[in-house]
Structure formats: structure tokens, C-alpha cells
Amino acid sequence: MGFRIFKVYLVMAGSSLALVSAEPKDLKLFFQRTCAACHGLDGSARGLNGQKLPGRVLNDARWQGGKKDGELVKSILKGKGGMPSFQSQLSETEVEILVAEVIRPLAARKK
Numbered sequence: 001m002g003f004r005i006f007k008v009y010l011v012m013a014g015s016s017l018a019l020v021s022a023e024p025k026d027l028k029l030f031f032q033r034t035c036a037a038c039h040g041l042d043g044s045a046r047g048l049n050g051q052k053l054p055g056r057v058l059n060d061a062r063w064q065g066g067k068k069d070g071e072l073v074k075s076i077l078k079g080k081g082g083m084p085s086f087q088s089q090l091s092e093t094e095v096e097i098l099v100a101e102v103i104r105p106l107a108a109r110k111k
């Protein structure tokens with residue numbers, strides 16, 4: 001008897017795990033873990049000790065103003081210059097959200 005109930009719990013736990021993995025990525029966290037190594041946490045292309053990182057500056061409002069979302073999305077998906085392609089890790093929709101909600105605000109927040 002008790003074992004049957006246990007089995008039901010296992011099935012329930014399994015399906016909630018599947019739900020978790022289908023949830024959208026936390027793209028801010030993805031940026032911090034993956035992109036900040038080259039672009040800095042604040043998009044300044046500087047590390048925590050002020051050292052120059054290999055990525056370009058992303059928090060420059062004038063530079064951002066000259067770039068359409070679509071260009072940035074394409075560069076992130078396909079790669080550009082020294083930047084690798086991210087299309088195996090992120091869907092196009094995820095990159096669009098990353099640009100709108102993580103990269104654009106970097107320039108707005110800069111003082």
C-alpha cells in the first residue's frame with residue numbers, strides 16, 4: 001500500500017521536474033554567467049578589478065542608439081568577430097528578450 005503511494009509521488013516529482021526544465025531561462029543570470037566574462041557585469045567590458053575584458057562596451061548609450069535590436073540579436077545568435085555564436089544555447093526568442101531586458105537597460109542604468 002505504502003509503496004503505491006510512493007510511486008505516485010515519484011511520477012508527480014518527475015512531471016514537475018519536466019515543467020521546471022521547460023521554463024524560460026533566467027536571461028539576466030545567463031548574461032552574468034556567460035557574457036559578463038567578456039563584457040563585464042555592467043556591460044563596461046571591465047572586470048571586477050577594472051581590468052579590460054575582451055568584449056566590446058555594451059553600456060554606451062550612443063553606440064546602442066545606432067544599433068537596431070535585430071542587428072544585436074543576429075550578432076549574438078551567429079557570433080561576430082571575437083564573439084562566439086550562441087545559437088546552440090539560446091533560442092531566437094530568448095536572445096530577443098536578452099537584448100530588450102538585459103542589454104538595453106545596461107545603457108539606461110549607466111551614470
Ligand code: HEC
Binds near residue numbers: 036039056071075103
Ligand atoms: C569570448 C568573449 C565574448 C563572450 C563570451 C561574449 N561576447 Fe559579445 N562580443 C565580444 C566581442 C569581441 C565583440 C565585438 C565583436 C565585433 O564587433 O567584432 C562582441 C560584441 C557583442 C555585441 C555587439 C554586436 C554588434 O552587432 O555590434 C553584443 C550585443 C554582444 N556582444 C552581446 C553578448 C552577449 C549577450 C553574450 C552572452 C550571450 C556575449 N556577447 C558573449 C566578445 C564576447
